[in-house]
Every structure is written in structure tokens, then in C-alpha cells.
Amino acid sequence: MRARLVLPVALVAAVSVAATACQAPAAKDTADGPRTASAAVDYNPQPYDKIKDGGTYTTAGTFDDQGNPFNVNATLTAARVWGWYNADAITYSPAGEVRYNPDYYSDVKVTVDGGDQTVVLTLNPKAVFNDGTPIDWTAIHATWKANNGSDKEFAASSTDGYDRITAVERGETAKQAVIRFKGVNPAWPALFSTFLHPKAATVAHFNKAYVKKAHPEWGAGPYTVGSWDTHSGNITFVRNPKWWGKKGKLDKRVYVNLESTAAVNAFKNGQLDYTSAVDAESLQQIKGLAGTEIRSGGSPFEYSLNVNTKSPILADKAVRKAVVESVDRPQIARIQFQGLDYKEPLPGSAVLYSFQKGYEDNVAAVLRHAPDQAPKTLDAAGWKPGPDGVRVKNGKKLEIGYTLLGDDPLGKATAGALAAMLKPAGIHLVIKKGDDADFAKILNERRFDLILSGNRSMDPFGARYLCDFYCSDRDSNLTGAGTPALDKEIRATADIADLGKQATAVNKVERKALAQYAFLPLFSGPSTYGVKKGLANVGATIFHTPLPETVGWQK
Template sequence: MRLGKKAVVAGVAALALALSACGSGGSSGSGGDGNGDGAGQGSTELLADYNPQPRDKVKDGGTVTLPITEVSAQQNTFQADGSAYTNQLWTWYNPQMMFFSPEGEWSFNKDYLSDVKDEEKDGNTVITYTINPKAKWNDGSPITWETFKTTWETNNGKNSKYIASSTDGYSQIKSVTKGADDKQAVVTFDGPWAWWQGLFNLVLNPHVDNPDVYNKGYLNKMHPEWGAGPYTIDNVDFKTGIVNFKQNPKWWGDKGKLDKLTFKQMEDTASINAFKNGEIDQTGVATKDRLAQVKDMPDTTIHRATRLYVGVFELNADRPVLKDAKVRQAIMEGIDRQTVAKIRFNGLDYSEKPPGSLNLLPFQDGYKDSFTEAGYKYDKAAAGKMLDEAGWTKGSDGIREKDGKKLTFELPLTGDDPSIIAQGKAIVSMLKEIGVDMKIKQIASADFSNVFSGGDWDAFLLGFTQSDPFGVAYMCQLYCSSSTSLNKSATADKADDAKIEALWKISDQKEQTEAGMKLEVEIMKKTWGIMPMWNGPSISVTKKGLANLTPEPYSGLDGFGIQPVQNFGWQK
């Protein structure tokens, strides 16, 4: 659910941040697999496995059909109710301004930009974007400096009527002005900004220049006329959750390799059956059951990669029984993350040490276990003592009570995969041992964004997925009191907003990261709103020969890679 930083993903099983379910992997890049290849010990180094092929090795023509967890109602990827799935679809018919290698090396897309220059002027970071003279929107209007201005003005937080998923980075910009002509944008930050390469990777059409269009113009609607790129929308059906893309005749760059690309909204069970029946060309196989069904299929390939993901358990402090930070801490310390992870990764030939940061992934430079430093430990006795001290005493049924109320709350689970249900039941059992009654409520994958974004829940298992390596740049998405998309635990402290703001004034990336990790420990120690649960592998099965997989952000097999969508297709 993020501008291109962290995003939210669904289920039990997606920092850019984007919302995503924690499920097993009905979408193209989710999952975990265990085909016994010995690459199972994860999270300490980056592994990409996406069948990279040069364009001349990819066939011209053909079709691909992919599953997607949801075709979100909100199709503006910048808006707070968008998800990782919103971003996935957006990328296929809107400008890809920048690319990243799997390792996170940045470059600009020459189809849209002919030059990008960064410099320091009077203590400010200044970036000059020179736009390709050929670049234009599908409605025929040129892509100009005003595209950058619109993207900045709608996402910088100055007008609260724009309900942005994140203002990180854009809030640090002082001005966006016209350069030598309309085809040049000059972006001036207010002081140094170490992470400028994470901004303007996606941009908004200048038609999206008022809050009504920004917030509501993409509700159950896509705007191909405001897009640009090798592909455009052929048709979309929000009721059935089907989106078809076709070649864009107005595109000036290398043509897309495919004649047609289709996304179909599917539950986990439906997607694995559809793959086995030849109805779709790729699906995630993140659980033992899913992997077992496909690992011996002929003419298929199983891909295993590092997932840029932190699965989390959020508690809603707005709920009366969860308002006390000590109660939230006790609940978290009553959950054995290692046992839940073993259930999650059962049959996948994979294990990992539970993650301890929402800022960085374990293989990144500067990573440390902030959650443990903040005081977390799995300790049922200590958890019970904390609940005693908070005034919650066990009743005759073993469930704690206070002022006549039971310590009970509800956890929605997304999707129908057996592994998801098993993980939820394990947590229920663990919490019952310390006198906490957690009940499971099953919800459809298609309802994930609406339920989570709506905030009508007590606890939630979901995930944050990253689109680039600049983790500390997006701390506000996680810990600021103004955050509206990722951290819905209602635990953010406004005093930390200023601390994060001050952090961003450090010009050196390494120094800023070190300071950010120290601040994360401080925040976790007092809030106890979000518990990191696992990272996990990204494992998908594809029909043999599908190449240049997951070119869009948040999808899973090419690390931090954002690749040209026109190169995705069938290998010759």
C-alpha cells in the first residue's frame, strides 16, 4: 500500500509499503516452496530467481493469465486505501519512470526521461529530471514538468484532503518548478534528502489535481486515458475481478512482448486448481499443500527467491481490552513466533530466525533485531505476570477478566489455505495458555483491503512488502501518528513524528540508517502495536518458459527489481 516504498499484503502468510495479505500465495509472486533444493535457510542473503532473459530471447506475441488476491476497489496506487495489488495493476498501464536491479541499483527509464541530474545547492538536494520529448499520455497530452508537480502536491501532506498512503520523501520537497522548458522538472528539497531515488518512480497524470479525483476518481474504475506505457486496459470487471491488458498503439518505445495479459481475482484454493488445470500460468506455492500439488507437474518450473516482506501481527489499541500497552506486550510475549513460523514453513525446506525490524530486512546492511532489543521475549510466565499486574485475573474458565469484561478479541484470517488456518489456531492455543481468548473470523481474500483499511478489527495478521532498499526513508509509514495505511494499531506517538523528521536531515545514508534503527528500538519499546513475525521465501510455480517474471514492485521473485513490463513473456 505504498507509493513505492512499503506496501500492505493480505492474510497470514506484504516496506515501499503496500498492503498485502499474509496468505499462501494466490497472487503471482507470493509464496514459499520447498522442492528440496537445499536453498532453504533464508533471510541472510538476497536470492533472485525470475528467469531473466534479453528481449531477443523472448517470443513476440502470446498471452499470459495470472491470479491476483484482489482487484482492489481503490485503483489509485497513491491513495491510502490502495494495496500492493493496486500497485501491481497500476504498473502495467502507467509510466515506469525508474527501474531497480534485484540488488537495488537504481536507473531511469529512457522511454520517459533523457537525463536525471542530482546536486547540492545551498544545502538543499536538487534533482533535475529532463523528460523524453516523445513521452506523452494516452490522451495525447505531453508528459511535462507538471506531472512531477502534481505527484508532489497530492502526496506531500500539505493538503489533508488528499488521503495519501504516504507522504514520506514528498513532504521533504520545497518546490517543483519548470526547468529550461516544459520538458524539464526541477525538484528542490528542503535541506538534504538521502533517498531521492525512491521518489517519482510512479507518477500521477495532471488530471488528478483535486482531492475528489484523487480519492474517488479511481474507485472501481481505471483510467487508461491518463496512463502511458507498452500496455493499456482492454477491459476490467470489478464484480468478477478480471482485468485484461492489451498492446498500447500509442506507445513509442519497445513493444510489449505479449498480445494480452489477464489478471483474475482468486482465492488460494481456486488459484492452485486453476494452475493444475492449465487456466493460469503462474501461482504462489507458499505452503506444503500447495507445493505438493505442483512439484511433480511436467513442463513447469518452481522459482524460489528472497521475499522482501515482513509478516506482522497488529493489535488495535483503540479496542478497550487492548488499550493498555502492557496488555499488548503480554499478548505478544505469549506468542511463540518460532513455532508459528514452523507451521507456516512446514514442507518448504526453509527456516529462519524471526525478524526483528520493520525498517530493514535481515540481509540488508545495518539490520538489527530491534524487537528483541526493545524487550520482547517469548515467556508465558512473564506474560501472565504482566496481565496480573494490569488487573486481568483468570476466571473459572481460565480466561482473564477485569471489571466484569473478558480478555477476548477477534482475529480475521484472509483466504482459505489450510496453513493459514493452522497458524491462526496455533496462536489461539498459545494465548489461551496465558488466559487470553482470541477468536478467529474467516474473511474472503477479496475483502482484505476493505476490512483492514476500515479498521474494524481487534487484531490482524498481514504483511508489509518493500519496493526498494531505502527502508529508513519510510519510517513514517510505520511509526508516525499521521500514518493511515500500514500502522493501524493506534499506538503511534506524535512525539516520534518530530524525531523521524529530524532523522531525515542526516545526509549520509549509512548514518541515517544507524540512527533510524536506534529510534525503532525506542518506539517499539513503548508502543507494542506491531510484532514482526516472519520474512519467508517467495516461491512460485510457472509454466515452463515464462521469462522476466514479476517486473512490477511487490511481486516477489526478483528482489528489489523493477523491470520493464514489456520484456515479460514466453522464452523462445
């Protein structure tokens, strides 16, 4: 499953970043704060036997348009909802150590022979999909088949890793899957952290079956769908009578479809057990509420400016360069997170975080805030200043659209700031209002010039997603930038078995990709939440996703 899932900024947890200079290399960028982002966790971790039986856990959330997290059109919401009624077979500790769930994988063996890796997954004898189909090697095969890229009709989010598998075969019994790789893939757990029902692995079902629809019969786990109101978008998960493992501690897990402002009010009124603090104002509103607490820690989120290279005016690399040179990242951070007491370095990579081994600040090495240089870049490209200050070339004004989703005040302020930053260079930013509900469509059909979006890493193997961000032939590359030659260099990094050496190569290639001037990481920050006291295994977890059966109310 793809590590980073696109989502609108207005829908995510509160983040903050240091207001520091970005004209210089990383060491000076971080003068006002720590050199690495926070890797702290805060989620009240409790063992299973310390959690009460019963109770309800209610948050804001809903089904997404595309509910299949393997699909390129899926967002973070899809992955979160999926995990409540489908297999959570592999999870990670907050720091990224792999954890196999014995309720699905009773044994895992990894060997390398002749330079090629083999993974043997033995599936739990009791494991079964809700429709009675055994969970066996065919589920692993189906997941590989849908995601390996051999059939382009599957709208897969990422084929990386799956395309390195030469075969998925039946082992000694049907309950054993033998996965054969070309070369060595140290990030293989990310490929089979969950899996598809074989019936979901047809093109039609993979692309369309989960659109505005759940398929609990194809799911498995301690919970299943109890009700889904297609009108309101509300969802309730209940204990699954067909589950073979430890029963879920909660009676019900409820998602209520609310916008961020309404969610904060609902939390204040006691209707929600948990909410994201999206800005200083909402944090102030929920701070100190009786029976609640603030949980805040590091975050594998990142928010970036995407520049559509397929847009006629932005096909001109000089224009893209001038845009990037004009953007003052620390100023955007100041706007987004004023009033929050948090500092961190500016993000320097799309795929690795500063708290991870192998990280380098590739952005600072390539992209500089150089407002004095931006006019010169446009002069050299033939864009002449017009009488109204807006540049002109071949009779066409240098007007660029910025798609703003929702009515979040911080989003509006950021859009205004970007317009002010681009104006001195002679670029007129036209702010275009978009509907949150159309977010996936706007991105997938590239109906934007500039747009801000966020991604969350779902596993610690960030280097394997380099192609998703930068390969020119990937739908997940929102900017459309890149070249076949660069694609070849990017894909070559997947052949490196040693994670340290792979990270070194990835950093080198990412710097070339950033020089396309189409993708600019802006800010990251902590995850901050208001939580009712006593709620266990919920909050800021970095790479960790607590198993659904362990979420509940502390004894």
C-alpha cells in the same frame, strides 16, 4: 509511492522461516539457519532481443477496490496492475541499484548546494499520456502536490519525502522538472518511480476515480487496458498503439480473478502460466508438472501481527505486552511453512531486511517470547484469574478478537495456535471470520483487535518508511500506537542525508516504537512460484520489477 503495501497473508506467495528460538538475541535466534535472509533471485532474466514477438501471459489477479497506488487504501495488487498500464519510470536491480527508464526520463541530474538537494528530471520528448497530454513537468508537480501532505483531503499513502520538497518548477522547457528539496534526500527515486496524470491529482480523482475503475486514458506505457470485466474481475492488457518506446513483446497480458486454491488448479490444467505456491501442499501439487518449473528466491515480504491500540481492552499497554510475551514466533513459522525446505532468521525490523546494509535485529532487542512473564504482567495490571481461567478486571473478561480472513487452512491453524498461546496467560482469543473482500475496510476503519497482515517493499529505501509504520498520526500505522514525542524522533531520522547514519538512527528509534507492544514482525521467507518453462523475466526478483515490454516467451 509507499514501499510496503498491505495485503492479506492468504493472497501472497509462499514463504518459509526457520523454527528457531526467539527468547535470545539474534545470534541465537539463527542457530538453526543462516544469519541473513536469502537475497537470491530466480526469474529467467533475458534481454529484449531474446524474447519472441507475440503470445499471452496469464496469471491470477484482478483490480483492487482502490487502483491508485499512491492512495492509502491501495494494496500490493493495485501497484502491480498499475504498472501494466502506467509509467515505470524508475526501477531497481534485484539488489536495489536505481535504474532510470530513458523512455520517460532521458536525463537525470542531482546536485547539492548549501546543504539542499536539487533534482532535475528531463522528460523524453516523445513521452505522452494516452489522452494526448504531454508528459512534462506538470506530471511531476501533480504527483508532489497530491502526496506532500499540504492538503489533508488527499488520502495519500505516504507523505515522507514529498514533504521535504520545497518546490517543483518548470525547467528550461516544459519537458524539464526542477525538484528542490530542503536538505538531502538520498531516497528521492522512490518518490517519482511513477507519476500521476495532472487530471488525477485533484482530491476527488485521487481518492475516488480509481475505485473499482481503471483510467487508461490517463496512463502511458507499452500496454494499455484492452478489457476489464467488472462482473468477473478479469483484466486484459494489450499493446498500446500510442507507445513511443520498444513495443511490448506480448500480444496480451491477462489477469483472471481466482482464489489461491483455484489458481493452483488452473495452473495444473494449463490455464495459467504462473502461480504462487502458498504452502507445502500447493508446492507439491505443481512440482514436476510437464513443461513447468519452480522458481524460488528471496523476498522483500514481511508478515506481522498488528495490535489495535484504539480497541478499549488493548488500550491497556500491559495487556498488549502480555499478548506479545505470549506469542511464540518460531511456532507460527513451523505451522505456516511445514514441508518447505527453507531457513532464515526471524525478522527484526519493519523497514529493513537482514540482507540489507544497516539492518539490526530490533525485535530481539525489545520483544521477547516470555510466556512465564505474561501472567505476572497481567497480575501487576490488576487482571485477576477468573473461575474459567479467563482473567477479569472491573467485571470485564479479558477477551480479545482475532480477525481471520478467508478460508485458508494455514490461516485457520495460525489463529488456533495464537489462541492456544494466549490461553495460559488468561487471555481468551475470540476468532472472528472476515471476508477477503472487506480486508481494506477492516484495516482502514480499524475493525479488529488483532490481525495478521503482510507488506512488500517496492523499493530498497526502507528507512524512509519508518513513520508509515510507527507515527501516531499516520493512517498507514494500522495499530494507532505512538506518541507525539516519538513521532518527532521518527521524523528527525528523515533529516539524515547519509544512508548509513540514517539506518543507525532508524534502528535506535524503531526499538522505542516496538516498546509500544503493538506491532510484532512474525515471518518473511522466499518467493516461490510455479512457472511455465520459457517464460522470461518473471519470478523471484527481490527489488527488481522487470519492465512490461521485456516480459514474454524466450526464443
